[in-house]
Amino acid sequence: MKRAAMLAIFSVGIGIYCLIPYLWFALTSWKSPAELTAIPPKLIPSFHWDFYRSALEERGLLRYIANSIIVAGTATGIAIAIGSVAAYALARFQLPWTNAYLLLLLAISMFPQIAIAGPVWNLLNHLDWLNTYRGLVAAYIALSLPLATWILTTFFREVPHEIEEAALIDGCSRFQAFYKIVLPISTPGIFTAALLVFINAWNEFFFALIVLTDPNLQTLPVGIALFPGEYTMPWGEIAAASTLATVPLILLTLLFQRGIVRGLAAGAVKG
Amino acid sequence: MRSSHRLAFLFLLPSLIFVGLFAFYPIFESFRLSFYRSILTLPWLGQKMVGWENYTDLWTDPVAAQSLRTTVFFVVTTIPLELGIGLGMALVMNEVFRGRGLLRAIVLIPWAIPTVVSSQMWRFIFNDRYGLFNFVLFGGDASRYLAPLADPILAPLTIIVAEVWKTAPFVALIVLAGLQTIPDELYEAASIDGATVWQQFRHVTLPLIRPALLLALLFRTIDALRVFDLVFVMTQGGPADATNVLSFYGYKKIFAEGMVGYGSAIAVGVFLVSLILSLVYLQILKSSRLERTPR
Numbered sequence: 237m238k239r240a241a242m243l244a245i246f247s248v249g250i251g252i253y254c255l256i257p258y259l260w261f262a263l264t265s266w267k268s269p270a271e272l273t274a275i276p277p278k279l280i281p282s283f284h285w286d287f288y289r290s291a292l293e294e295r296g297l298l299r300y301i302a303n304s305i306i307v308a309g310t311a312t313g314i315a316i317a318i319g320s321v322a323a324y325a326l327a328r329f330q331l332p333w334t335n336a337y338l339l340l341l342l343a344i345s346m347f348p349q350i351a352i353a354g355p356v357w358n359l360l361n362h363l364d365w366l367n368t369y370r371g372l373v374a375a376y377i378a379l380s381l382p383l384a385t386w387i388l389t390t391f392f393r394e395v396p397h398e399i400e401e402a403a404l405i406d407g408c409s410r411f412q413a414f415y416k417i418v419l420p421i422s423t424p425g426i427f428t429a430a431l432l433v434f435i436n437a438w439n440e441f442f443f444a445l446i447v448l449t450d451p452n453l454q455t456l457p458v459g460i461a462l463f464p465g466e467y468t469m470p471w472g473e474i475a476a477a478s479t480l481a482t483v484p485l486i487l488l489t490l491l492f493q494r495g496i497v498r499g500l501a502a503g504a505v506k507g
Numbered sequence: 508m509r510s511s512h513r514l515a516f517l518f519l520l521p522s523l524i525f526v527g528l529f530a531f532y533p534i535f536e537s538f539r540l541s542f543y544r545s546i547l548t549l550p551w552l553g554q555k556m557v558g559w560e561n562y563t564d565l566w567t568d569p570v571a572a573q574s575l576r577t578t579v580f581f582v583v584t585t586i587p588l589e590l591g592i593g594l595g596m597a598l599v600m601n602e603v604f605r606g607r608g609l610l611r612a613i614v615l616i617p618w619a620i621p622t623v624v625s626s627q628m629w630r631f632i633f634n635d636r637y638g639l640f641n642f643v644l645f646g647g648d649a650s651r652y653l654a655p656l657a658d659p660i661l662a663p664l665t666i667i668v669a670e671v672w673k674t675a676p677f678v679a680l681i682v683l684a685g686l687q688t689i690p691d692e693l694y695e696a697a698s699i700d701g702a703t704v705w706q707q708f709r710h711v712t713l714p715l716i717r718p719a720l721l722l723a724l725l726f727r728t729i730d731a732l733r734v735f736d737l738v739f740v741m742t743q744g745g746p747a748d749a750t751n752v753l754s755f756y757g758y759k760k761i762f763a764e765g766m767v768g769y770g771s772a773i774a775v776g777v778f779l780v781s782l783i784l785s786l787v788y789l790q791i792l793k794s795s796r797l798e799r800t801p802r
Contacts (some may be wrong), residue, residue: 378529
């Protein structure tokens with residue numbers, strides 16, 4: 237019984253640690269302006285939607301959300317398409333430098349953003365891609381490819397060779413074998429990889445900050461970080477925007493928890 | 508070249524193009540730029556090769572020295588906290604009890620929240636007038652309220668709290684994956700031999716999760732070295748450069764002041780430090796996997 241009590245205490249502790257700071261902030265978004273600055277703070281708000289209204293109508297939150305969906309969605313789609321073809325080659329063709337290449341990708345994923353930011357900015361500037369969706373999407377594809385390739389290679393290696401070999405003997409080309417047989421079998425893996433890439437792209441801040449300076453094109457993290465207000469911070473609107481940016485992610489995470497943990501572990505433990 | 512190799516190359520080509528253009532070329536270009544004087548706001552000066560000048564300037568720049576100290580302080584304080592809390596969480600989540608699945612899901616929440624959002628969240632909690640932090644410490648007595656984000660000693664600590672809160676759960680997940688590979692028989696054998704819970708942890712658990720811990724250590728160190736979002740949102744490097752970490756300093760030099768050459772020298776510095784550290788960790792990791800025998 238002592239063990240059960242201790243586990244309960246620790247579990248509640250972990251739950252408080254993970255939830256309370258965020259709940260406090262999310263609940264702020266439903267407060268009225270008077271409740272926002274009240275001392276002692278009101279824990280349970282009176283569920284006003286005013287901050288949401290002003291964030292959406294006056295501060296163009298909808299545009300940031302749309303930009304984020306476009307950029308993160310496109311980058312995820314292309315990165316998974318390119319990454320799965322590459323991962324198939326790494327998993328199936330017995331290439332002498334497969335492991336070296338995977339290690340190289342791992343090294344890239346550890347690059348500090350600042351170490352490549354200046355030249356990436358220059359490159360996009362030369363292409364005239366600054367302040368365009370495609371500029372940021374291109375950068376995100378490159379930054380997600382290490383993670384996507386690692387996870388997908390791990391998944392493709394688990395697909396048995398036999399079915400595919402039968403198809404090859406029947407006259408399928410390598411590419412047909414890949415997209416008609418291996419791809420459908422690996423749907424869960426591809427979904428996991430896509431989810432992790434999407435979450436990363438949705439949350440990315442550094443490159444979004446330097447590539448998009450036009451407020452009409454900026455993504456949610458940039459919008460939330462640069463919320464205007466020199467003297468009085470619009471905390472209610474910031475909390476409302478933050479909640480809208482986070483709730484979809486939390487839902488995705490809770491729904492696909494097993495897949496995410498497995499994907500993270502595949503990327504991490506086999507490193 | 509064998510035909511299958513040519514085909515493999517074709518399969519890899521699209522990803523090679525992206526990674527080449529947006530990761531490899533930029534890293535070499537940063538190295539090159541760090542040997543030039545190139546100032547965006549003075550484009551008529553062009554790019555002038557100045558040899559090691561940016562690096563010698565960096566060496567004598569007091570702001571860079573403080574920035575390095577701030578970054579190192581951030582790394583060496585956050586990592587032990589994250590590993591400690593993460594290990595504790597993982598040990599609890601590895602036990603069998605009702606609600607374990609729910610707990611494992613809840614732990615993912617800080618990990619999933621965008622860093623910009625968690626930064627604004629902590630900035631609000633540490634607010635000097637109506638933040639939760641002040642209320643918890645001083646209750647309704649507003650005369651004693653602190654302004655942690657404007658205090659050169661407290662501001663770095665707020666960034667540390669925000670970082671640890673968000674990333675300890677990630678450590679927990681990696682360690683949990685390590686814990687799940689330990690067969691129950693080992694614990695049964697140990698308790699038959701009369702080992703206490705502490706002895707089991709010390710001589711069974713700890714040696715077997717060493718690779719997972721080292722891996723978490725590697726990822727967290729590299730990530731902490733390049734911390735940027737938290738500083739940008741919470742303090743903008745202030746007050747008085749107290750939170751001006753290397754990534755933020757480099758960002759300011761390149762993108763706010765247009766000092767591309769000098770900023771690139773900072774960027775190369777951050778890159779080399781994280782490269783050397785990851786090589787050291789990988790070496791330790793490799794040797795720890797070879798000598799699996801628990802001590």
